[in-house]
Amino acid sequence: MAMEYSEKVMEHFARPHNVGTIEDANGVGEVGNAKCGDIMRMYLKINDEEIIEDVKFQTFGCASAIATSSIATDMIKGKPLSEALNLTNKAVVEALDGLPAVKVHCSVLAEQAVKAAVADYYQRRGVPCPIDLDAFDHEHEHGEEE
Amino acid sequence: MFVYADNAATTAMSKAAANAMLPAMGELYGNPSSLHQKGREANMALMGARETIAKCLNAEPREVYFTGCGTEADNWAITEGARLGALAGKRHIISDTIEHHAVLHTLRRLEKQGFEVTYLPVHENGMVRLDELEAAIRPDTCLVTIMFVNNEIGTVQPIREIGKLCRERGVLFHTDAVQAVGHVPVDVAADNIDMLSLAAHKFHGPKGVGALYCKKSIRLQNFIEGGAQERNKRGGTEAIPSILAMAAALKESCAHLEENMEKVSAMRDRLIEGLSEIPCSRCNGDPDHRAPGIVSFCFEGIEGESLLLRLDLAGICASSGSACTSGSLDPSHVLLALGMPHEIAHGSLRLSLCEYNTMEEMDYILSQLPDIVRTLREMSPVWMHKLETMEDPYLAVK
Numbered sequence: 001m002a003m004e005y006s007e008k009v010m011e012h013f014a015r016p017h018n019v020g021t022i023e024d025a026n027g028v029g030e031v032g033n034a035k036c037g038d039i040m041r042m043y044l045k046i047n048d049e050e051i052i053e054d055v056k057f058q059t060f061g062c063a064s065a066i067a068t069s070s071i072a073t074d075m076i077k078g079k080p081l082s083e084a085l086n087l088t089n090k091a092v093v094e095a096l097d098g099l100p101a102v103k104v105h106c107s108v109l110a111e112q113a114v115k116a117a118v119a120d121y122y123q124r125r126g127v128p129c130p131i132d133l134d135a136f137d138h139e140h141e142h143g144e145e146e
Numbered sequence: 147m148f149v150y151a152d153n154a155a156t157t158a159m160s161k162a163a164a165n166a167m168l169p170a171m172g173e174l175y176g177n178p179s180s181l182h183q184k185g186r187e188a189n190m191a192l193m194g195a196r197e198t199i200a201k202c203l204n205a206e207p208r209e210v211y212f213t214g215c216g217t218e219a220d221n222w223a224i225t226e227g228a229r230l231g232a233l234a235g236k237r238h239i240i241s242d243t244i245e246h247h248a249v250l251h252t253l254r255r256l257e258k259q260g261f262e263v264t265y266l267p268v269h270e271n272g273m274v275r276l277d278e279l280e281a282a283i284r285p286d287t288c289l290v291t292i293m294f295v296n297n298e299i300g301t302v303q304p305i306r307e308i309g310k311l312c313r314e315r316g317v318l319f320h321t322d323a324v325q326a327v328g329h330v331p332v333d334v335a336a337d338n339i340d341m342l343s344l345a346a347h348k349f350h351g352p353k354g355v356g357a358l359y360c361k362k363s364i365r366l367q368n369f370i371e372g373g374a375q376e377r378n379k380r381g382g383t384e385a386i387p388s389i390l391a392m393a394a395a396l397k398e399s400c401a402h403l404e405e406n407m408e409k410v411s412a413m414r415d416r417l418i419e420g421l422s423e424i425p426c427s428r429c430n431g432d433p434d435h436r437a438p439g440i441v442s443f444c445f446e447g448i449e450g451e452s453l454l455l456r457l458d459l460a461g462i463c464a465s466s467g468s469a470c471t472s473g474s475l476d477p478s479h480v481l482l483a484l485g486m487p488h489e490i491a492h493g494s495l496r497l498s499l500c501e502y503n504t505m506e507e508m509d510y511i512l513s514q515l516p517d518i519v520r521t522l523r524e525m526s527p528v529w530m531h532k533l534e535t536m537e538d539p540y541l542a543v544k
Contacts (some may be wrong), residue, residue, distance in 0.1 A: 013452070014456075014459055015523065018304055019524075019525045022532075030527060034488070034489035034528050035487075035488040035489055035493040036488075036491070037449055037468060037477070037488075037489075038449065039527050039528055040527070041527040041530075057525075058525050058526060058527040058530060059525060059526070059527070060314065060448065060449055060526040060527055060528040060529070061449050061452065062449055062451035062468070063364075063451055063452055063455045065449070065452075065527070066452060085313075106343065132511075
C-alpha cells in the first residue's frame with residue numbers, strides 16, 4: 001500500500017529540526033513503545049519566565065513520527081509554556097499539510113510527548129500539573145488506522 | 147545514482163518480453179478460440195507459449211493453466227487440493243507460518259469451512275524441517291502447501307525432499323514458487339511437485355499474468371465458468387499479449403539461469419558482507435539455503451519505514467517488513483515467525499536483486515546505507531536506551 005506524504009512531512013523527515021538531547025533539561029517526557037514501532041522522547045529547557053528556551057527530541061519510528069516530532073518542537077520553541085500545554089495533534093497535522101489517515105496517531109504521540117515533558121517539569125518543581133496526565137497513558141492509540 | 151533493489155516486489159520487463167508482446171498488440175489480434183485464420187494464428191502463438199512454459203518447468207503443455215496472477219494460482223490450487231481431499235473424507239492440510247498471504251488467507255477461509263490446518267514452525271533460520279513435516283502428516287491429510295522461496299527472507303525450502311515425502315505418503319503437494327521460477331532451478335518432475343504457482347512479473351514478464359502447473363492426473367474443477375479456455379477450467383479470453391511476454395521472459399530467464407544465479411549471488415554476498423559490518427545488525431534467513439537475489443537484514447534501534455524512505459531519497463528502492471510500511475500494526479508475520487521481537491522486526495530491510503543490477507550499485511548501497519542507519523540511530527531513543535547497557539559500538543569501530 002503506497003502512501004503519500006506531503007512535501008512538508010518529507011522536508012521534516014529528511015532534515016528534522018531540533019534533534020538531540022538537552023543535558024540540563026528541566027522537563028523530559030517519553031511516550032510510545034518499541035513494540036508498536038514508535039517512541040518519542042522530548043527534552044525541554046524552560047526558564048524562570050516559563051518560556052521554552054530550548055527543545056530537542058529523539059524519535060524511533062516512521063517518517064511521520066520523525067516529522068511530527070520535528071514540527072512539534074518548532075511549534076513550541078521560544079514560546080510560553082502555556083502554548084505547549086495547548087498544543088493539539090490537529091495543529092501538528094495542519095502544520096504538516098496533513099498526514100495519511102493511518103499516520104494520524106503519530107501526531108497524537110507528538111502532542112503527548114510534549115505534554116509528558118511539561119508534566120515532568122511541573123513534577124520536578126513539586127507544582128500541580130495543570131494537565132491531566134491520566135488523560136493519556138503511554139500506550140498510544142492506534143484506533144484511527146482500522 | 148539510482149538503484150532498483152526491490153525485485154522481489156516486481157521486476158522490470160525484459161526486452162524479450164516486451165518484444166514478444168508487440169505483435170499481439172498489433173497484427174496478432176485474433177481470438178484463439180476463433181476458427182478463422184486470425185484465430186488460428188493467435189492459437190498457434192498461445193500453444194507455443196504454453197509449450198515454452200511447460201518446457202521450462204519440465205511439465206507437459208496440458209499441465210499449464212494460465213491465470214491472472216500468482217495469487218490466483220495459489221487460491222485455485224489450494225482450494226482444489228482441499229476440495230479433492232474432502233471428497234475422499236480428508237480435511238487436514240499442512241503448511242507453514244511464513245507463507246505469502248495468498249496462501250495463508252486461502253487457508254484461513256478453508257479453516258472456516260471446517261478444514262484443519264497445521265502450520266509448521268520454521269525456526270530461527272526460516273526453514274521447514276522434514277522430520278516435523280513427516281510427523282505432521284496424518285491419515286486424513288489431503289494437502290501440503292509449502293513455498294519454494296520465501297519472498298521476505300529468501301529461504302529456499304527443501305522442496306524435492308518435501309515432494310518425495312508427500313508422494314510416498316499419498317498427499318498432494320502444492321508449492322508457491324512465485325519467487326523461485328526463473329531464479330532457481332525448478333523441475334516439477336524431479337522435485338515431485340503436484341501443483342505449482344508462478345507469476346510473470348517476478349521474472350521480467352508483465353504484471354497481471356501467472357500460471358498454475360497442475361499434474362495431469364489431478365482432476366481440477368472449473369475455476370471460472372463460461373468458456374472452453376484452459377481446458378474448460380478457467381473461462382475467459384486469454385491475455386495473449388501478456389502470456390506471450392511471460393513465455394518469452396521465462397525462456398530467457400531459464401536459458402541464463404546458471405549465469406544469472408552466479409552473478410546475482412555474488413552481488414548478494416557482497417551486500418551481506420558489507421551490511422554485516424554495521425553494528426547490531428543481523429542477516430535474516432538461512433545462510434546455506436538462500437535465494438540468489440534476496441537479502442534481508444534487521445538493524446536494531448531504528449524503524450524500517452524511515453530507513454526505506456531515507457534510502458529512497460538517496461535513489462535506492464528497497465522494502466521493509468515493518469508495520470508502518472504495510473499500514474498494519476504488526477511487523478511482518480515472516481519475521482515474527484522467526485521468533486524475532488517486534489521492536490527488532492520493525493527495523494527490517496529487504497534488498498532484492500536481479501541480473502540487471504551491478505556490483506557498482508552494491509557498492510553504492512554500501513556507501514549510503516551504513517550512514518543512514520547511523521543517522522537514524524543517533525536520533526533514536528531506543529538506540530540510546532541500548533547504549534545504556536553496552537558500549538557505543540560506533541566508538542569501537544572507528
